[in-house]
Amino acid sequence: MSATGIGAAVRRKEDQRFVTGKGHYTDDVSRPGQCHAYFLRSPHAHAKIKNIDSEAAAAMPGVLAVLTGADLAADKIGNLICGWMITSKDGSQMKMAPHPAIAHGKANYVGDPVAVVVAETLPQAKDAAEKVKVDYDLLPALCDPAKAQDQGAPQIHEVAPRNTIYQWHLGDAKAVEAAFKTARHVTKLDFINNRLVPNAIEPRAAIGEYDAGSESLTLWNTTQNPHVARLVMSAFVGLAPEHKLRVIAPDVGGGFGSKIFIYPEEVVCLWAARKIGRPIKWVAERSEAFLTDAHGRDHVTHAEMAFDPDGKVTGLRVKTVANLGAYMSTFSSSVPTYLYGTLLSGQYEIPAIYCEVDAVYTNTVPVDAYRGAGRPEATFVVERLIEVGGRQMGVDPADLRQKNFIKTFPHQTPVIMIYDAGDYHASLKKALELADYAGLAKRKRESVRHDKLRGIGFSTYIEACGIAPSQAVGSLGCGVGLWESAEVRVNPTGTVEVLTGCHQHGQGHETTFAQVVSERLGIPLENVSVVHGDTDKVQFGMGTYGSRSGAVGISAIVKALDKIEAKAKKVAAHMLEAAEGDIVFEDGKFTVAGTDKSAAWGEVALNAYIAHKFAGQELEPGLKEGAFYDPTNFTFPAGCHICEVEVDPQTGESEIVAWTAVDDFGTVVNPMIVEGQVHGGIAQGVGQALLEGAIYDKDGQLVTGSLMDYCMPRAQDLPALKVEMTKTAAPSNPLGIKGCGEAGAIAAPVAVINAITDAIGTEDLPMPATPQAVWRALQKANDRRTAA
Amino acid sequence: MTAVALTVNGKAVTGDVDPRTLLVQFLRENLRLTGTHVGCDTSQCGACVVHVNGKAIKSCTVFVWQIEGANITTIEGLAEPNGPLHPMQEAFREHHGLQCGYCTPGMIMTAIDMVNRKGHELDDPTIRHELEGNLCRCTGYHNIVKAIAAGAKAMKGHVQVQS
Ligand code: FES
Numbered sequence: 001m002s003a004t005g006i007g008a009a010v011r012r013k014e015d016q017r018f019v020t021g022k023g024h025y026t027d028d029v030s031r032p033g034q035c036h037a038y039f040l041r042s043p044h045a046h047a048k049i050k051n052i053d054s055e056a057a058a059a060m061p062g063v064l065a066v067l068t069g070a071d072l073a074a075d076k077i078g079n080l081i082c083g084w085m086i087t088s089k090d091g092s093q094m095k096m097a098p099h100p101a102i103a104h105g106k107a108n109y110v111g112d113p114v115a116v117v118v119a120e121t122l123p124q125a126k127d128a129a130e131k132v133k134v135d136y137d138l139l140p141a142l143c144d145p146a147k148a149q150d151q152g153a154p155q156i157h158e159v160a161p162r163n164t165i166y167q168w169h170l171g172d173a174k175a176v177e178a179a180f181k182t183a184r185h186v187t188k189l190d191f192i193n194n195r196l197v198p199n200a201i202e203p204r205a206a207i208g209e210y211d212a213g214s215e216s217l218t219l220w221n222t223t224q225n226p227h228v229a230r231l232v233m234s235a236f237v238g239l240a241p242e243h244k245l246r247v248i249a250p251d252v253g254g255g256f257g258s259k260i261f262i263y264p265e266e267v268v269c270l271w272a273a274r275k276i277g278r279p280i281k282w283v284a285e286r287s288e289a290f291l292t293d294a295h296g297r298d299h300v301t302h303a304e305m306a307f308d309p310d311g312k313v314t315g316l317r318v319k320t321v322a323n324l325g326a327y328m329s330t331f332s333s334s335v336p337t338y339l340y341g342t343l344l345s346g347q348y349e350i351p352a353i354y355c356e357v358d359a360v361y362t363n364t365v366p367v368d369a370y371r372g373a374g375r376p377e378a379t380f381v382v383e384r385l386i387e388v389g390g391r392q393m394g395v396d397p398a399d400l401r402q403k404n405f406i407k408t409f410p411h412q413t414p415v416i417m418i419y420d421a422g423d424y425h426a427s428l429k430k431a432l433e434l435a436d437y438a439g440l441a442k443r444k445r446e447s448v449r450h451d452k453l454r455g456i457g458f459s460t461y462i463e464a465c466g467i468a469p470s471q472a473v474g475s476l477g478c479g480v481g482l483w484e485s486a487e488v489r490v491n492p493t494g495t496v497e498v499l500t501g502c503h504q505h506g507q508g509h510e511t512t513f514a515q516v517v518s519e520r521l522g523i524p525l526e527n528v529s530v531v532h533g534d535t536d537k538v539q540f541g542m543g544t545y546g547s548r549s550g551a552v553g554i555s556a557i558v559k560a561l562d563k564i565e566a567k568a569k570k571v572a573a574h575m576l577e578a579a580e581g582d583i584v585f586e587d588g589k590f591t592v593a594g595t596d597k598s599a600a601w602g603e604v605a606l607n608a609y610i611a612h613k614f615a616g617q618e619l620e621p622g623l624k625e626g627a628f629y630d631p632t633n634f635t636f637p638a639g640c641h642i643c644e645v646e647v648d649p650q651t652g653e654s655e656i657v658a659w660t661a662v663d664d665f666g667t668v669v670n671p672m673i674v675e676g677q678v679h680g681g682i683a684q685g686v687g688q689a690l691l692e693g694a695i696y697d698k699d700g701q702l703v704t705g706s707l708m709d710y711c712m713p714r715a716q717d718l719p720a721l722k723v724e725m726t727k728t729a730a731p732s733n734p735l736g737i738k739g740c741g742e743a744g745a746i747a748a749p750v751a752v753i754n755a756i757t758d759a760i761g762t763e764d765l766p767m768p769a770t771p772q773a774v775w776r777a778l779q780k781a782n783d784r785r786t787a788a
Numbered sequence: 789m790t791a792v793a794l795t796v797n798g799k800a801v802t803g804d805v806d807p808r809t810l811l812v813q814f815l816r817e818n819l820r821l822t823g824t825h826v827g828c829d830t831s832q833c834g835a836c837v838v839h840v841n842g843k844a845i846k847s848c849t850v851f852v853w854q855i856e857g858a859n860i861t862t863i864e865g866l867a868e869p870n871g872p873l874h875p876m877q878e879a880f881r882e883h884h885g886l887q888c889g890y891c892t893p894g895m896i897m898t899a900i901d902m903v904n905r906k907g908h909e910l911d912d913p914t915i916r917h918e919l920e921g922n923l924c925r926c927t928g929y930h931n932i933v934k935a936i937a938a939g940a941k942a943m944k945g946h947v948q949v950q951s
């Protein structure tokens with residue numbers, strides 16, 4: 001390992017600009033002649049739009065245009081789409097309702113845009129928006145996914161009777177039934193995986209600009225995947241042909257999934273920019289973000305696990321209703337299906353699994369992937385059942401897990417996945433030691449002495465990252481391929497630009513990707529720059545989400561580097577007048593094997609461009625190579641998180657007193673960055689378990705619509721975190737990388753709930769486990785005990 | 789319109805602004821000092837923290853006319869353009885106290901204020917308590933807390949530049 005190569009905790013290259021306030025986020029961009037958009041949004045969850053009178057608004061000072069869904073339709077701007085086709089168990093296709101960028105005829109959630117006002121200044125646009133008169137006919141609202149399919153429930157979209165988008169299933173129902181028939185013990189649980197608001201600290205923003213000379217559009221946008229945004233806005237929404245649309249994603253202030261999707265506002269900014277002939281900027285306010293960013297989770301689940309007399313799991317059945325909100329967001333359909341059902345085997349050898357998922361529409365903001373996306377929900381099901389099962393059978397939860405671990409690889413689960421590598425014992429063992437599991441009984445006694453209840457909770461989670469190969473995801477309904485591209489451009493002076501289709505919004509790719517290149521080519525880190533986030537620079541790419549950038553994005557870079565090395569050796573062979581096969585490349589130097597003849601990296605780069613040592617016919621000048629990399633399998637990061645809590649039974653308050661994480665991410669390029677990713681994921685998972693929950697009232701108003709009502713984790717809510725790793729390399733990519741971005745958020749929620757329920761001695765506890773929820777659970781358990 | 793005059797990062801600046809203009813808007817839009825960020829509309833996130841007359845203030849909560857004549861330091865004013873970083877900036881970089889960087893300017897300005905008020909030896913509970921008004925969605929705070937503790941120590945003897 002070199003000081004800056006793979007495995008080194010290199011300090012981040014991008015930080016210089018961020019710590020000095022020199023980052024360039026979308027809202028920092030200001031275009032000449034720019035005007036401002038303000039969206040008028042439906043205050044009602046479900047209402048017919050009878051009439052929109054914008055005359056008075058249009059006459060207000062500074063107003064350039066007031067545009068509605070009718071204008072959008074008149075200009076034949078297409079609908080937003082969901083790009084993953086799910087087929088129901090009866091063979092029918094999912095029911096995708098039209099999703100216009102501005103509601104037309106009917107508004108379907110509070111926050112659905114009904115008009116946009118474009119004015120010289122933002123205050124002028126806001127003032128004018130107050131003068132737009134919208135005549136609504138109120139309809140009954142539906143917010144509870146559990147009631148969406150009821151007879152007589154409000155009907156949201158014509159295409160989806162009983163608000164049902166699909167009824168999907170996976171696994172073998174008969175085998176599961178047989179397993180349950182012969183089970184010694186069955187654990188049954190009902191739970192709600194609470195609805196979350198992603199809340200990246202940078203709100204979404206868009207600037208649309210039209211250049212009449214080149215008849216092309218440019219969008220600056222807070223997006224995690226500029227190329228996919230361009231593809232959808234071109235091919236489906238029809239804003240401009242792909243080659244006439246440029247999407248730039250500059251520095252992006254966190255995404256966590258919420259910035260993957262193609263949203264109405266960017267469509268409107270582009271469309272209106274052309275109409276008005278001026279650049280148009282829109283920046284979400286936080287309250288607008290609450291109302292319009294795709295939310296996460298929101299599952300209602302019943303699950304059962306069957307055990308044999310030895311405590312071996314023999315079967316698992318799961319029935320989930322997934323709330324997808326008012327419209328189908330870009331990847332929403334895949335989250336409660338192929339990112340959920342396929343992970344239900346956890347780290348365990350479970351012979352039979354059957355999972356049914358009904359996805360429904362409700363009058364709430366669309367729900368889509370949020371850090372972990374389906375995998376935290378699956379982990380919650382499996383890890384809650386095994387923990388409670390252990391408690392019910394009187395078996396130590398760590399022992400029960402060990403007994404059921406998958407021990408040999410590759411392992412085919414009953415739910416599609418083939419796990420290719422892992423060592424679940426190793427991570428559990430290490431975590432038990434670090435968490436001093438042996439000393440728990442003593443710590444519990446100490447807690448009792450100061451009137452507290454102490455509990456411990458495990459989460460031996462698995463996830464699937466780097467979702468690929470494209471052929472496999474295609475066969476499951478995905479509308480795109482999930483490979484990644486890279487281009488390595490060597491300059492005549494030997495410095496290098498790496499162009500990647502991934503996008504960074506906190507992950508530190510500018511550093512980690514450069515580490516890989518620097519090590520391989522033997523050049524200093526500062527001689528490598530990573531270029532991303534601009535469709536005019538990078539040819540194509542699939543963006544960053546699903547912890548894919550390491551496993552897929554870096555692999556593409558490695559493939560391009562292979563080609564660079566091959567070409568550079570040819571150049572060196574000409575320079576050194578040797579046979580190509582005799583050239584050895586090591587530590588940035590080309591040597592003729594067995595001689596002292598050599599050429600430095602910089603000399604070879606220069607020679608590739610001046611081309612004085614070879615004729616163009618024998619070797620093309622230049623040193624630039626591209627690669628598209630499609631992995632052979634998903635990767636399967638896994639590990640063990642242990643959460644220890646102390647609960648005050650008087651107040652219901654839970655304090656996390658210790659957190660131990662041992663994760664297997666395969667090869668780690670930069671451990672400092674990887675640990676940071678784990679910290680952030682855990683914080684979001686703890687937020688879900690203890691603090692966060694989006695709540696709609698019965699009329700469809702989001703009552704947790706600001707940072708004052710929706711509780712985000714603060715520094716005080718979290719302990720210092722013990723984060724360690726084990727390693728089994730991923731066989732499906734050249735460096736053996738598995739991916740680390742979501743692990744914390746996947747593992748954490750259930751670890752917390754397992755810990756609190758251990759402390760309070762009752763399993764009936766909802767998320768978020770606020771002091772009130774914990775206190776109530778304790779009272780309920782007391783009442784039950786007194787009644788018994 | 790209202791005329792305002794302030795000192796920002798050591799330079800005298802003036803402006804003619806709509807009375808509704810918040811300090812953060814004045815900094816970002818009039819002066820193009822875009823290092824100060826806006827993350828919310830309810831004074832919760834702290835992405836907008838700057839120093840007004842040496843004290844940390846959420847710049848989204850004051851109208852610029854309210855602080856007429858004040859001395860403002862923003863993230864851009866902590867270090868000389870080509871000089872070394874401020875010790876707190878350096879500590880955030882060294883301890884990986886940032887990921888997306890969006891909360892970072894506010895965090896650093898809050899951290900320096902914390903040191904000014906509480907001294908150079910800051911323990912974990914103090915730092916966590918003091919960060920009540922700053923949200924970070926990326927880091928889980930672990931490394932921010934480490935960075936602030938280290939930055940606080942490194943600030944001993946540091947003299948603030950007035951660029
Ligand atoms: S923008 Fe000032 S506190 Fe959020």
Ligand code: FES
Nearest residue numbers: 887888891924926
């Ligand atoms: S680093 Fe992204 S919000 Fe703090």
